Amino acid sequence: xxxxxxxxxxxxxxxxxxxxxxxxxxxxxxxxxxxxxxxxxxxxxxxxxxxxxxxxxxxxxxxxxxxxxxxxxxxxxxxxxxxxxxxxxxxxxxxxxxxxxxxxxxxxxxxxxxxxxxxxxxxxxxxxxxxxxxxxxxxxxxxxxxxxxxxxxxxxxxxxxxxxxxxxxxxxxxxxxxxxxxxxxxxxxxxxxxxxxxxxxxxxxxx
Amino acid sequence: xxxxxxxxxxxxxxxxxxxxxxxxxxxxxxxxxxxxxxxxxxxxxxxxxxxxxxxxxxxxxxxxxxxxxxxxxxxxxxxxxxxxxxxxxxxxxxx
Numbered sequence: 001x002x003x004x005x006x007x008x009x010x011x012x013x014x015x016x017x018x019x020x021x022x023x024x025x026x027x028x029x030x031x032x033x034x035x036x037x038x039x040x041x042x043x044x045x046x047x048x049x050x051x052x053x054x055x056x057x058x059x060x061x062x063x064x065x066x067x068x069x070x071x072x073x074x075x076x077x078x079x080x081x082x083x084x085x086x087x088x089x090x091x092x093x094x095x096x097x098x099x100x101x102x103x104x105x106x107x108x109x110x111x112x113x114x115x116x117x118x119x120x121x122x123x124x125x126x127x128x129x130x131x132x133x134x135x136x137x138x139x140x141x142x143x144x145x146x147x148x149x150x151x152x153x154x155x156x157x158x159x160x161x162x163x164x165x166x167x168x169x170x171x172x173x174x175x176x177x178x179x180x181x182x183x184x185x186x187x188x189x190x191x192x193x194x195x196x197x198x199x200x201x202x203x204x205x206x207x
Numbered sequence: 208x209x210x211x212x213x214x215x216x217x218x219x220x221x222x223x224x225x226x227x228x229x230x231x232x233x234x235x236x237x238x239x240x241x242x243x244x245x246x247x248x249x250x251x252x253x254x255x256x257x258x259x260x261x262x263x264x265x266x267x268x269x270x271x272x273x274x275x276x277x278x279x280x281x282x283x284x285x286x287x288x289x290x291x292x293x294x295x296x297x298x299x300x301x302x
Contacts, residue, residue: 089275
């Protein structure tokens, strides 16, 4: 019987681990004769006790679970209940979102608007904010008190920073354009909705 | 270490070992009976892991389900309980 064989295998594995332990217990480079028989036997016993305690704890926990197996079946039933609720909820939300998207001119239009909003955010962050910071530094009393040489050096540093930011901004804008291109002529899918809602699509739809 | 203490320690180890072996044999017998009864062919560790994984999955699905139902309730401007009623499910679980 398969069930009995699992438990018998556990006993066998416990016995064989003791045998293999005998072989591995003496560290490399240490001659067998250097270790007294008692020390080896004690190490073996300690290891055997450790393994038996581990097995004892696992068996006790498993028995607790098996003792209330109806509860385990109930959890499985509830998993299916909540999976169905999630699927129904996602279907409802996909339909209502598709309706809203259709009213606003289609999915491509939604993605375009989102990309534009993202671009505006980037422009504000990288251009306006950084330019304001630079202007503040230039107008500060500390800057005016600097030598011409130091002022020039600081200007160069700020120009460098501005260029770096411009490069980063260009890259981000390119990414947004690519996203826009990728989504042209496409529809909002269940997976896409799951990403937008930050829910685990596979957990809901793959049993 | 004095020999008396060493002997006492060894005796204690031996009795612990014997006790654990007896206990584990008894536990294994119970385990075989119960796994046979429920037609389960899994090790004790596998049963524990599956139990934990199922509880985790249940919690995640329940949280997601409640979140989605709340979104629908907000959209429809109704109560959460009404969404569940419409879906034909009870909001509460009896474990």
